[in-house]
Amino acid sequence: MNAVSPIDAGRPVQAASPAPEPLLRTQNVTLRYETPGAVITATRGVSFDVNQSDRFVLLGPSGCGKSTLLKAVGGYIKPSEGTMTIKGRTIQRPGADRMMVFQEFDQLLPWKTVLGNVVFPLTNARKMSAKDAEARATHYIEKVGLADVLNSYPHMLSGGMKQRVAIARGMAMEPDILLMDEPFAALDALTRRTCQDELLRLWEDTRFTVLFVTHSIAEAIKIGNRILLLSPHPGRVKAAVSDVDTTNIADGSAGKLEQQIHDLLFNDAVEG
Amino acid sequence: MSAMIHLNPDAALSAGPEIEPRRMGTLEAIWSNTAFRKTMILVLLAVIWESYARYLGNPLLFPTLTDTIKALVSSIASGVLPSRTWASLKILAIGYSSGVLLAAVLTIVAINTRLGTDLLETLTATFNPLPAIALLPLALIWFGLGIGSLVFVLIHSVLWAVALNTHSGFRSVSQTTRMVGWNYELRGLRYVAKILIPAAFPTILTGLKIGWAFAWRTLIAAELVFGVSSGQGGLGWFIFESRNMLNIPSVFAGLLTVIVVGLIVESLVFKTIERHTIQKWGVQS
Numbered sequence: 213m214n215a216v217s218p219i220d221a222g223r224p225v226q227a228a229s230p231a232p233e234p235l236l237r238t239q240n241v242t243l244r245y246e247t248p249g250a251v252i253t254a255t256r257g258v259s260f261d262v263n264q265s266d267r268f269v270l271l272g273p274s275g276c277g278k279s280t281l282l283k284a285v286g287g288y289i290k291p292s293e294g295t296m297t298i299k300g301r302t303i304q305r306p307g308a309d310r311m312m313v314f315q316e317f318d319q320l321l322p323w324k325t326v327l328g329n330v331v332f333p334l335t336n337a338r339k340m341s342a343k344d345a346e347a348r349a350t351h352y353i354e355k356v357g358l359a360d361v362l363n364s365y366p367h368m369l370s371g372g373m374k375q376r377v378a379i380a381r382g383m384a385m386e387p388d389i390l391l392m393d394e395p396f397a398a399l400d401a402l403t404r405r406t407c408q409d410e411l412l413r414l415w416e417d418t419r420f421t422v423l424f425v426t427h428s429i430a431e432a433i434k435i436g437n438r439i440l441l442l443s444p445h446p447g448r449v450k451a452a453v454s455d456v457d458t459t460n461i462a463d464g465s466a467g468k469l470e471q472q473i474h475d476l477l478f479n480d481a482v483e484g
Numbered sequence: 485m486s487a488m489i490h491l492n493p494d495a496a497l498s499a500g501p502e503i504e505p506r507r508m509g510t511l512e513a514i515w516s517n518t519a520f521r522k523t524m525i526l527v528l529l530a531v532i533w534e535s536y537a538r539y540l541g542n543p544l545l546f547p548t549l550t551d552t553i554k555a556l557v558s559s560i561a562s563g564v565l566p567s568r569t570w571a572s573l574k575i576l577a578i579g580y581s582s583g584v585l586l587a588a589v590l591t592i593v594a595i596n597t598r599l600g601t602d603l604l605e606t607l608t609a610t611f612n613p614l615p616a617i618a619l620l621p622l623a624l625i626w627f628g629l630g631i632g633s634l635v636f637v638l639i640h641s642v643l644w645a646v647a648l649n650t651h652s653g654f655r656s657v658s659q660t661t662r663m664v665g666w667n668y669e670l671r672g673l674r675y676v677a678k679i680l681i682p683a684a685f686p687t688i689l690t691g692l693k694i695g696w697a698f699a700w701r702t703l704i705a706a707e708l709v710f711g712v713s714s715g716q717g718g719l720g721w722f723i724f725e726s727r728n729m730l731n732i733p734s735v736f737a738g739l740l741t742v743i744v745v746g747l748i749v750e751s752l753v754f755k756t757i758e759r760h761t762i763q764k765w766g767v768q769s
């Protein structure tokens with residue numbers, strides 16, 4: 213059974229099954245950033261826990277601060293209030309224990325081949341030997357089905373292939389958590405579907421933990437096992453959805469959940 | 485009523501090749517060759533030169549192409565022209581590399597601090613419009629007749645162009661690329677070397693090319709004023725000396741050498757670098 217539960221802001225979202233220590237703990241986090249003329253509050257008092265092997269989705273309309281939250285987990289923005297810890301350590305700065313997959317295609321370094329792009333962080337941040345890094349990189353590139361383009365440069369690849377290389381690069385680092393910032397938003401609809409299916413297949417394989425940001429309700433339901441629904445201006449937790457993976461398209465339960473989430477977001481838009 | 489799918493029974497049959505080679509006639513093939521067309525233009529220019537000089541009949545004002553080539557061959561054979569060219573290139577290498585090195589230091593300071601950025605922007609805005617050759621009289625007072633003065637004006641001609649381009653290249657590196665670098669835990673100089681420089685390389689290369697062009701022109705112009713240490717002057721001095729001896733074909737031979745060296749560096753050195761970097765990476769601007 214999945215359950216949509218409206219939440220009081222500030223109260224942590226409890227895991228469906230109680231886990232000893234969550235992998236990522238976000239407590240009462242307020243994020244602000246400065247523009248020359250103003251200080252903008254992106255999120256206020258957001259709390260959530262991500263457990264090992266969760267496919268945790270941050271879902272909300274634009275302006276709900278979901279990408280800003282992800283960047284804070286990535287260590288690019290410091291919370292002005294609240295705490296963020298990964299495996300008990302406070303997040304201070306960007307690090308290879310939290311690998312990012314971005315929406316933009318220029319996340320691949322154009323001066324390195326596909327293999328070079330995956331090897332680079334392994335030899336740099338993980339201090340692996342060139343030989344070991346190459347073996348591991350090749351393994352993960354094969355996993356995303358790109359063994360044929362191992363020595364091609366990024367500009368020769370299609371958008372979907374570039375995103376798969378970025379995923380392979382993230383996974384090869386075997387990070388504590390993979391942070392994905394609308395990774396399929398710039399792809400055409402058919403490629404997006406293939407990439408979503410592939411991400412799920414990869415997850416079945418290795419059960420990595422992923423924090424996924426999207427503004428598509430359908431994508432959130434397809435990818436996630438848990439969804440955190442955020443309302444905009446400033447971003448606050450609106451609801452948490454657990455056991456999303458028990459829904460399926462065949463019996464219409466996925467469609468029903470999509471409608472429920474849509475209504476929640478839509479009502480919010482009318483009120484706000 | 486429910487949706488129906490009707491499969492096309494012909495879909496599995498071969499639809500023929502998607503891409504077929506296009507045949508070109510021999511003339512069309514030759515004419516579409518850029519190198520051929522440019523060679524034709526050069527040949528035409530040579531013919532015009534030769535016929536005008538013959539018509540004019542005044543070797544002191546305008547020697548024929550054949551006389552110029554004879555002068556060129558004899559100066560090369562006597563070893564004068566090669567040794568003068570070599571002298572110029574040595575000084576150029578010293579000045580150019582010092583200029584690039586200083587530009588690197590200045591830009592690295594500039595990207596790390598806001599005050600550094602202001603410093604770089606103010607300095608380039610101030611000195612970039614100043615032709616390096618205009619500093620030569622001053623340089624001669626400060627450093628005397630010698631390599632020092634030449635290197636000083638060369639540095640001035642290279643530094644600002646390279647620093648300006650490198651800096652704007654660094655600034656145009658996308659936010660995503662920067663975040664990727666931080667994600668890899670690259671910081672400080674390693675971040676500059678492994679992320680910023682390759683990411684900004686197209687712009688940096690443009691700066692290096694502009695710097696080279698400035699330096700080569702400046703050096704030849706500066707050498708026209710004096711020869712470095714007892715007769716061991718460079719190419720510019722060779723041109724000046726030949727003019728003083730009214731050896732006009734040699735003046736032309738010297739000028740041709742200046743052009744040829746410029747072309748070689750431009751089309752061999754920089755084109756090769758481009759082919760192995762920005763063309764291969766698909767980031768040509």
